[in-house]
Amino acid sequence: MATPNTASTEDKRSYYLYLIPGVLGFCAIVLLPQIANLALSFTAWKGVGIPRFVGLQNYERMLSDGQFWGSMSHTLLFVISMTIIPVVFGLVLAALLFDYIRDQFGETVSSLFRAAFYLPQILPITAAGVLWGWIFNPVGVINIILKGVGLGALSQNWLGDATYALPAVSLVIVWIQVGYCLVVFMAGLSRIDPALYEAAELDGAGWWQRLVTITIPLLAPEIFVVVLTTLIAALKVFAPIFVLTAGGPDNATLVPSYLTYYHFFTTQRVGYGAAIAVVQTILTIGLAVIFLRFQSRQAGRE
Amino acid sequence: MADTTLTSVAAVPHAVHDYRRHGTGRWFVLALLSFLLLLVLFPFFLALSNSVKSSVDYAMNGPLSLPTALDFSALVKFWNLADFSRKLLNSAIISLAVAVVGVTISLLNAYAIGIGKVRGSRVILVVLLLGIMVPQESIIYPLYYMAKATGLYDTQLAVIIIFAVIQSAFGTYLLSSVLSSFPREIIEAAEMDGANRWQILWQVVVPVLRPSLMVVGTFFFIWTWNEFLIPLVMLVSNNNQTVSVAMGLTRGQNMSDPTLQAAASLLGMAPTLIFFLIFQRTLTRGVVVGAVK
Amino acid sequence: MSEIQIELANIDKHYGAFHALKNVSLSIEKGSFVALVGPSGCGKSTLLRSLAGLESISGGTIKIAGEVINNVPPRKRDVAMVFQSYALYPHMTVAENLTYSLRIKGIKKDVARRSAEEIATTTGLTGLLDRYPRELSGGQRQRVAMGRAIIRNPKAFLFDEPLSNLDAALRVHMRKEIRALHDRLGATSVYVTHDQIEAMTMADHVVVMRDGVIEQQGSPLDLYDRPVSKFVAGFIGSPAMNFLPGTIGADGMSVGLDIEGAPSLPLGRKAEAGQKVTVGLRPEHLVAADPAVAALRLPVAVVESTGSMTYLTTATVPELTVVETRRIDAKAGDTIGVSIAPGHVHLFDAVSEKAI
Ligand SMILES: Nc1ncnc2c1ncn2[C@@H]1O[C@H](COP(=O)(O)OP(=O)(O)OP(=O)(O)O)[C@@H](O)[C@H]1O
Numbered sequence: 001m002a003t004p005n006t007a008s009t010e011d012k013r014s015y016y017l018y019l020i021p022g023v024l025g026f027c028a029i030v031l032l033p034q035i036a037n038l039a040l041s042f043t044a045w046k047g048v049g050i051p052r053f054v055g056l057q058n059y060e061r062m063l064s065d066g067q068f069w070g071s072m073s074h075t076l077l078f079v080i081s082m083t084i085i086p087v088v089f090g091l092v093l094a095a096l097l098f099d100y101i102r103d104q105f106g107e108t109v110s111s112l113f114r115a116a117f118y119l120p121q122i123l124p125i126t127a128a129g130v131l132w133g134w135i136f137n138p139v140g141v142i143n144i145i146l147k148g149v150g151l152g153a154l155s156q157n158w159l160g161d162a163t164y165a166l167p168a169v170s171l172v173i174v175w176i177q178v179g180y181c182l183v184v185f186m187a188g189l190s191r192i193d194p195a196l197y198e199a200a201e202l203d204g205a206g207w208w209q210r211l212v213t214i215t216i217p218l219l220a221p222e223i224f225v226v227v228l229t230t231l232i233a234a235l236k237v238f239a240p241i242f243v244l245t246a247g248g249p250d251n252a253t254l255v256p257s258y259l260t261y262y263h264f265f266t267t268q269r270v271g272y273g274a275a276i277a278v279v280q281t282i283l284t285i286g287l288a289v290i291f292l293r294f295q296s297r298q299a300g301r302e
Numbered sequence: 303m304a305d306t307t308l309t310s311v312a313a314v315p316h317a318v319h320d321y322r323r324h325g326t327g328r329w330f331v332l333a334l335l336s337f338l339l340l341l342v343l344f345p346f347f348l349a350l351s352n353s354v355k356s357s358v359d360y361a362m363n364g365p366l367s368l369p370t371a372l373d374f375s376a377l378v379k380f381w382n383l384a385d386f387s388r389k390l391l392n393s394a395i396i397s398l399a400v401a402v403v404g405v406t407i408s409l410l411n412a413y414a415i416g417i418g419k420v421r422g423s424r425v426i427l428v429v430l431l432l433g434i435m436v437p438q439e440s441i442i443y444p445l446y447y448m449a450k451a452t453g454l455y456d457t458q459l460a461v462i463i464i465f466a467v468i469q470s471a472f473g474t475y476l477l478s479s480v481l482s483s484f485p486r487e488i489i490e491a492a493e494m495d496g497a498n499r500w501q502i503l504w505q506v507v508v509p510v511l512r513p514s515l516m517v518v519g520t521f522f523f524i525w526t527w528n529e530f531l532i533p534l535v536m537l538v539s540n541n542n543q544t545v546s547v548a549m550g551l552t553r554g555q556n557m558s559d560p561t562l563q564a565a566a567s568l569l570g571m572a573p574t575l576i577f578f579l580i581f582q583r584t585l586t587r588g589v590v591v592g593a594v595k
Numbered sequence: 596m597s598e599i600q601i602e603l604a605n606i607d608k609h610y611g612a613f614h615a616l617k618n619v620s621l622s623i624e625k626g627s628f629v630a631l632v633g634p635s636g637c638g639k640s641t642l643l644r645s646l647a648g649l650e651s652i653s654g655g656t657i658k659i660a661g662e663v664i665n666n667v668p669p670r671k672r673d674v675a676m677v678f679q680s681y682a683l684y685p686h687m688t689v690a691e692n693l694t695y696s697l698r699i700k701g702i703k704k705d706v707a708r709r710s711a712e713e714i715a716t717t718t719g720l721t722g723l724l725d726r727y728p729r730e731l732s733g734g735q736r737q738r739v740a741m742g743r744a745i746i747r748n749p750k751a752f753l754f755d756e757p758l759s760n761l762d763a764a765l766r767v768h769m770r771k772e773i774r775a776l777h778d779r780l781g782a783t784s785v786y787v788t789h790d791q792i793e794a795m796t797m798a799d800h801v802v803v804m805r806d807g808v809i810e811q812q813g814s815p816l817d818l819y820d821r822p823v824s825k826f827v828a829g830f831i832g833s834p835a836m837n838f839l840p841g842t843i844g845a846d847g848m849s850v851g852l853d854i855e856g857a858p859s860l861p862l863g864r865k866a867e868a869g870q871k872v873t874v875g876l877r878p879e880h881l882v883a884a885d886p887a888v889a890a891l892r893l894p895v896a897v898v899e900s901t902g903s904m905t906y907l908t909t910a911t912v913p914e915l916t917v918v919e920t921r922r923i924d925a926k927a928g929d930t931i932g933v934s935i936a937p938g939h940v941h942l943f944d945a946v947s948e949k950a951i
């Protein structure tokens with residue numbers, strides 16, 4: 001008797017057709033390789049012939065591999081240049097530009113500053129790397145300046161000396177990252193009600209007090225996003241190392257991504273490289289899950 | 303009369319307040335920021351001024367002085383040495399193709415998720431996002447192997463396919479949220495007007511969504527342009543390489559000539575700089591949504 | 596009796612656990628103008644959208660022009676809809692908006708353009724054909740939405756609160772225009788509104804809905820004169836009907852009002868003696884009269900005059916509204932006499948709220 005109307009439900013199913021190209025592509029390009037990589041991490045393989053199953057041997061080896069632990073500790077150090085310094089700089093700059101420069105000198109000046117600080121972020125890292133490689137050259141700009149101001153004794157082979165290579169690379173990374181934090185924070189500030197600032201000003205709060213009592217607490221979601229995304233990025237640093245130091249000198253700037261690349265394509269220890277990549281992936285997914293949890297909680301609140 | 307008195311009275315406390323707060327301090331802050339800005343931009347200045355210097359000029363006056371005369375020989379030399387026009391063309395083809403294909407895939411996915419509200423869309427989005435957040439090292443070797451097996455190794459097609467898929471995972475996420483707030487009644491009106499799914503997508507959704515599609519496409523373009531690892535692994539022959547890869551490999555080459563190195567970095571950055579100047583607004587505003595990348 | 600154009604039989608609609616339409620049956624004659632009214636959330640839009648095919652139904656049958664269309668997608672049902680938000684395509688000009696359905700059918704551009712020009716004449720859009728929706732006023736957008744429906748010459752027009760985004764004056768004007776258009780086209784229209792005046796003035800047949808069921812349907816005056824329940828009585832008519840608690844007298848021929856100083860009112864018919872009832876009195880059926888001869892003497896709380904009308908609100912519990920077309924010389928605090936036009940006393944069971 002009752003014939004339920006199935007027209008719309010039938011149509012609903014046809015929406016799935018639109019997912020086919022994307023999902024197939026994703027499976028072939030991302031999911032399948034990811035699984036293959038995981039499988040490879042339990043094998044010994046030179047890239048030709050049949051991989052030999054070795055169980056957890058690659059992971060056991062990692063535990064006692066000085067290069068691996070060195071690369072991990074450098075990643076931790078990169079947290080300073082990828083996350084901590086850019087976030088602090090970004091916050092202060094954003095607050096200055098948004099709450100002071102914009103008031104005093106207008107929107108144009110503040111967006112000009114923003115665009116300029118953001119510029120390094122948008123460049124191909126390799127091109128920036130060529131530039132910095134030249135600046136850090138033993139006969140490059142930095143040493144020439146030092147000599148010029150009478151501090152010639154301080155000049156170094158910045159990228160070629162194990163003591164200075166890591167700080168030098170970090171400086172480049174800070175140069176790249178500040179703009180990203182700045183732009184996200186400024187966007188966050190624009191959603192804060194200006195009345196809050198006016199109220200705080202009338203209450204006698206100075207610029208610094210406003211930064212600490214209003215800007216930072218209200219920017220908490222953006223700070224969280226930036227911290228997590230830059231942490232994830234810190235785990236993946238590759239191009240600057242490849243271009244500036246190739247992991248050297250003496251492994252002083254080795255990072256997991258570079259180590260993986262090195263084992264894949266130089267030593268041909270594919271299984272071992274895959275195992276390092278798996279560790280990186282697990283760490284990234286851990287951070288990413290926190291990030292997504294947070295995002296959906298934010299979305300739920302809106 | 304009464305009016306003017308009123309306004310001037312009202313203005314006084316504000317003026318006093320302004321004076322106290324701003325005074326000379328504002329110039330100090332501006333000077334400080336400008337100094338920082340110069341520091342950030344200084345490398346660009348160096349690249350520019352030294353790449354239009356002759357080697358002799360550099361040897362005599364060092365990197366900090368302005369060129370005594372414009373000399374493009376370093377630029378020309380690097381251009382020819384690196385076969386730069388070829389690299390530019392390669393980058394442009396790959397980035398453009400990725401932008402177009404990537405946006406199309408994103409659009410199709412987002413149509414099903416944002417408008418079709420298909421079941422399981424949350425799971426799909428999370429998997430897509432996780433997929434692009436993990437380091438590319440963890441898929442590069444299998445991709446390399448697959449490319450070799452299928453004969454796509456060292457072809458631009460391989461890089462285009464890979465990036466179109468990877469970028470579209472991100473584009474799906476962005477466009478789905480845009481589309482989920484697409485006015486439902488407009489879709490329904492088109493349904494009532496007799497349009498089918500496919501027609502609604504291309505005749506109603508796409509034209510309305512065009513600005514967002516352009517933003518996403520711009521991002522895909524520039525991200526792909528800047529990508530390094532995958533093109534590095536996939537494109538070995540000189541003729542297929544992108545600007546980014548060519549830059550990454552200059553270090554290994556003999557680049558003792560400082561003006562040549564400056565010229566290389568300038569040329570490497572120039573296309574992106576130009577692009578940045580054109581799309582500055584889109585790009586700086588879009589980073590916020592791009593935070594997941 | 597003319598032929599049935601739309602027939603809904605035993606329609607059920609569930610949203611998960613929520614039962615939005617409960618066994619709704621409705622027949623709509625060809626050429627008639629049917630209004631669906633009811634309070635917000637009663638299921639009017641759901642019913643209309645089920646008819647359009649935009650919403651799937653959980654049970655029942657929908658027939659249009661004799662054909663069961665349960666499984667037919669909206670684009671093949673040959674009905675047109677005018678949305679509350681108008682839902683114009685923002686990237687198309689007025690002409691393109693109007694002719695989109697024709698273009699989909701494959702009709703040539705110049706032929707479509709000519710139809711658009713014709714429609715523009717009937718809907719008063721001449722000269723606006725090349726504008727974009729954002730360049731139109733609210734009323735003009737409304738006309739485009741109408742024109743877009745008309746151009747297809749569909750089997751039925753569906754309207755979902757099409758006038759609610761317009762200002763009051765324009766709404767009154769468009770009411771007449773839509774009805775005139777309907778008559779001219781000989782169309783069949785289903786019109787959803789929560790405004791009972793719109794429903795009363797425009798429709799041949801009014802359907803009052805409540806919580807997913809049809810409470811009553813009939814001609815506008817039928818609903819006004821013979822509401823089947825307190826709900827319909829209160830919903831139809833403006834200002835709303837006064838309700839007072841009362842008890843049927845011992846003789847069964849009169850009702851005593853539970854209000855201070857009120858005598859019993861003659862009923863002119865028989866009711867069950869001693870029954871607790873709710874008495875419904877329309878404000879326009881209460882007549883201000885000389886306190887000496889009037890049935891009720893009531894203290895006045897508020898007097899509002901619009902010039903043509905005088906609205907009196909009494910200081911009783913519950914308060915009563917009286918509408919007079921004459922000017923009344925009363926002010927707050929006065930006592931006025933109110934007599935009740937005979938034959939206009941509505942009775943509802945105090946518990947079931949059904950009309951007696
Ligand atoms: N997609 C949905 N999911 C769940 N419940 C829904 C959905 N759509 C409508 N409802 C519910 O169904 C009921 C009827 O909704 P409907 O839109 O038909 O009301 P309406 O009579 O048109 O009201 P209004 O005058 O406010 O437009 C409401 O209680 C509503 O909350």
Ligand SMILES: [Mg+2]
Binds near residue numbers: 639640641755
């Ligand atoms: Mg409704």
